[in-house]
Amino acid sequence: MPKYLLIYRDSTESQQSQPSPEEMQGFLKMWDGWFKQFEGKIVDMGDGLLPTGRVLQPGGVVADGPYVEAKEMIGGFSVVAANSYEEAVEIAKLCPIAIIGGAIEIREFAGYV
Amino acid sequence: MPDCHHRRCHRNPRVCWLRLIVDSTSQLVEHFFRHEYGRLVALLVRDLGARNLELAEDVVQSALSRALVSWPRSGTPTDPSAWLFRTAKNLAIDSLRRQKLADHFREVANQQTDAYEEASGTSPRFDSEIGDETLRLLFLCCHPAIAVESQVALALKTVSGFGVQEIAHGLQTTSATIEKRLTRAKEKLREHQLELGELTSAAILDRLDAVLSTIYLIFNEGHSATCGNSPIRLDLCWEAIRLAKMVAAHPLCGSPSAQALVALLLLHAARLNGRLDTAGSVVLLAEQDRTVWDGRLIREAMSYAQHAAQGNELSRYHIEAGIAWEHCRAASIAETDWARIVDLYALLLKRFATPMIQLNAAIARSYLEGPGEAKQFLLTMNDVDRKRLRPWWD
Known part of the structure; x- marks a missing residue:
């Protein structure tokens, strides 16, 4: 079955105050629910990414910080198995990131390896 | 209560199914x-x-x-x-x-x-005068150098783990205001080099009144009938009760006043169910369905009241709990012992003659003797006090 990479993009514009512990507990439960609902479909739960980073530019120039050209910054990723983009999108729609208003980029693995 | 507090939940119908999952997998306590x-x-x-x-x-x-x-x-x-x-x-x-x-x-x-x-x-538990670290932190927040409104914000943020937005919502103000109060409180902490280790038994007892009134204030903010029954405001009520119980359970600061405060808050909490109708509007005491009042909480309050009666302390919480108890035990507004309530208000007024208590005392007298007294009180009240009470009859 084809695999898809879900790339979580947090908005860099609506950086409100930190989420409260109560909101975080709610969020934790949402992730638990999502993983349980799609148990066989989620190949790799992935990880979160810190907001720090480096960019190695051509010519060996190293810049601080992740690439922030867009209004969103990559905050994490997961890998799911699905029969089609449509199915992958359905799984992504129910992901907590989508529910709280984040964007998710969905890319099919080429399967070269 | 399902704790799906995310702002979008109310707008986004897709989230409804999520509550089911959230509830069925709740491994962590609320x-x-x-x-x-x-x-x-x-x-x-x-x-x-x-x-x-x-x-x-x-x-x-x-x-x-x-x-x-x-x-x-x-x-x-x-x-x-x-x-x-x-x-x-x-x-x-x-x-x-x-x-x-x-x-x-x-x-x-x-x-x-x-x-x-x-x-x-x-x-x-450690060999400190206040063994429970949470209590220590609460007493730190109530340092006399910190303004009362900042004490409340600081306690809610650090001791109770509320977020800035939640506090702002609960206290009906803006996040920016809360941030400011927190910043000022933390400046004071730095300025005074306040350390938890400095809290001696004497300092703890000195500060107990301030701690109790901060808890009382937190409860009142949550209980205040000027706005709807949002979950966060009810959370403030239950949090105040949790903190009050923590203080009351401690051997050093569990004074009769602290016991009386818990009794008072429980007697108010017991009646939360009848206070609002299904649309979220306030139901007048006379029209409330008293069968939905929580008998379990009333019984719990009575056991705190027994502890509060030991010794010869008589705090405002004792008297207010007495008034709340009279309401709780009455089967209807007509069967309420108004004479007793009027006496209790008189006792309270001797110590705390705030406009709010004066108004409530006048209302109680109007049940006993007709509306003349209450009318007279409202007519003679000065503009500043009238303004302060305005939300209560608007």
């Missing part, structure tokens, strides 16, 4: 993160000193963030509290090491972590 936040900040502040309150809050926030990513993937740890404490402590050590101050803390923290882990998930 408000676990919120309560852990306060406890962990308290433990770290004990080790790092009050001057590092902000660092303590930052690392606890980060530890919760890590749990968010880690637990769904590797499973919830068997002892989530210990996991969070270890993570927060390590983050604090990393941060302090960068500040080259870590050596001392590391030594202290290691000893205390051992003690903490031996206690296997239960609150650690």
Whole structure:
């Protein structure tokens, strides 16, 4: 079955105050629910990414910080198995990131390896 | 109550199914993160000193963030509290090491972590005058150098683990205002080099009144009938009760006044159910369905009232609990012992003649003797007081 990479993009514009512990507990439960609902479909739960980073530019120039050209910054990723983009999108729609208003980029693995 | 507090939940119908999942997988008790936040900040502040309150809050926030990513993937740890404490402590050590101050803390923290882990998930106890770190932190927040409104914000943020937006919503103000109050409170803490270790029994007893009135204020903010029945406002009520019980249970500060405060808050909480109709509008006392009042809470209040009656202290909480009890035990507005309530108000007015109490006293008299007295009171009231009471009859 084809695999898809879900790339979580947090908005860099609506950086409100930190989420409260109560909101975080709610969020934790949402992730638990999502993983349980799609148990066989989620190949790799992935990880979160810190907001720090480096960019190695051509010519060996190293810049601080992740690439922030867009209004969103990559905050994490997961890998799911699905029969089609449509199915992958359905799984992504129910992901907590989508529910709280984040964007998710969905890319099919080429399967070269 | 399902704790799906995310702002979007109310707008987004897709989220409704989620509540089902959320409820069926709830491995963590309700408000676990919120309560852990306060406890962990308290433990770290004990080790790092009050001057590092902000660092303590930052690392606890980060530890919760890590749990968010880690637990769904590797499973919830068997002892989530210990996991969070270890993570927060390590983050604090990393941060302090960068500040080259870590050596001392590391030594202290290691000893205390051992003690903490031996206690296997239960609150650690140490030979301090206030054993419970959460209580210590509460007493720190109520330092006389900090303005009362900032005390409330600081206590809700650090002791109770509420977010800035939640506090703003609960206190009906803006996040920016709350941020300002918190900043001022923390400046005071730094200015006065306030340390938890300085809290002697004498200082604790000195500050007990301030702590009780902060808790009372938190409850009132949540209970205030000027706005709807939002979950966060009810949370303030239950949080105030939790804190009051914590104070009342402590051998040093569990004075009759503290017991009376718990009794009072429980008697108010017992009637929360009847106070609003299904549309969220306030129901007048006379029209409330008294059968929905919570008898379990009323019985619990009575056992606190018994403790409150020991000794010869008579605080405002005693008298107000007495008034609340008269309402609770009456089968209807007509069967209420208004003569007794009027007497209790008279006793209260001798000590605290605030406009609000004067108004309530006048209302009680109007039930006993007709409306003349209450009308007279409203007519003679000055504009400032009238303004202050305005939300109550608008």
